[in-house]
Amino acid sequence: MAILTTNDLRSPPALADGLRQTLPVKHRVVSIIAGFCLSLIMTSPIAQSDSATDPVTEMATLGGGCFWCVEAVFERIPGIRAVVSGYAGGETPNPTYKEVCEGSTGHAEVVQIEFEPARISYENLLKLFWQAHDPTTPNRQGADVGTQYRSIILYHNDAQKQAAERSRQAATSALGQPVVTEIVPLKKFYPAEDYHQDYFRKNPKAPYCVAVIHPKLKKLDQLGPSK
Numbered sequence: 001m002a003i004l005t006t007n008d009l010r011s012p013p014a015l016a017d018g019l020r021q022t023l024p025v026k027h028r029v030v031s032i033i034a035g036f037c038l039s040l041i042m043t044s045p046i047a048q049s050d051s052a053t054d055p056v057t058e059m060a061t062l063g064g065g066c067f068w069c070v071e072a073v074f075e076r077i078p079g080i081r082a083v084v085s086g087y088a089g090g091e092t093p094n095p096t097y098k099e100v101c102e103g104s105t106g107h108a109e110v111v112q113i114e115f116e117p118a119r120i121s122y123e124n125l126l127k128l129f130w131q132a133h134d135p136t137t138p139n140r141q142g143a144d145v146g147t148q149y150r151s152i153i154l155y156h157n158d159a160q161k162q163a164a165e166r167s168r169q170a171a172t173s174a175l176g177q178p179v180v181t182e183i184v185p186l187k188k189f190y191p192a193e194d195y196h197q198d199y200f201r202k203n204p205k206a207p208y209c210v211a212v213i214h215p216k217l218k219k220l221d222q223l224g225p226s227k
Contacts (some may be wrong), residue, residue, distance in 0.1 A: 065141025
């Protein structure tokens with residue numbers, strides 16, 4: 001007796017006809033039912049790729065001082081899937097934290113944000129970005145001084161470039177003084193060392209977190225969500 005396989009159940013009609021001629025009626029009925037059930041399984045929502053139901057996401061890359069602080073600001077926001085601290089804007093490949101701090105790489109400390117535009121727009125990310133740091137001080141945020149702490153937006157496409165330029169102009173008008181934030185294309189993003197990732201969540205009582213990040217988050221909470 002012929003052995004029926006899963007591939008046989010999805011075979012073309014000609015092969016299926018051959019099987020029907022070699023199988024008893026009872027087995028033909030079983031094969032038809034099994035094929036029908038298999039087709040239902042293969043076309044059911046559960047069997048479909050998860051990507052069909054995953055929300056669409058985009059990437060944004062921003063720098064506004066120490067990435068520990070910027071990361072802590074954005075990772076709390078609904079619609080943001082992930083925030084990764086890293087380096088970008090320079091020329092040195094695969095920079096280390098020590099090299100970036102020395103100021104010889106040209107890189108800035110930045111965060112790369114994966115977000116759902118259906119829940120939070122790129123424009124609203126930028127509004128929060130302006131609130132979360134001082135974009136009027138070149139190469140400095142508070143006590144953090146150096147080119148690695150410069151204010152920078154690294155756009156991923158032309159739409160982001162245009163949105164960033166409009167947003168910077170609006171921020172300049174709102175602040176009443178020049179905004180020094182760079183707007184440049186993202187060439188390459190280098191994730192920072194593991195101990196920098198989720199730094200505030202892992203070290204909420206660290207001196208920098210207590211002195212700088214906690215007060216900043218409290219201030220942003222008082223301002224309310226960006227709209």
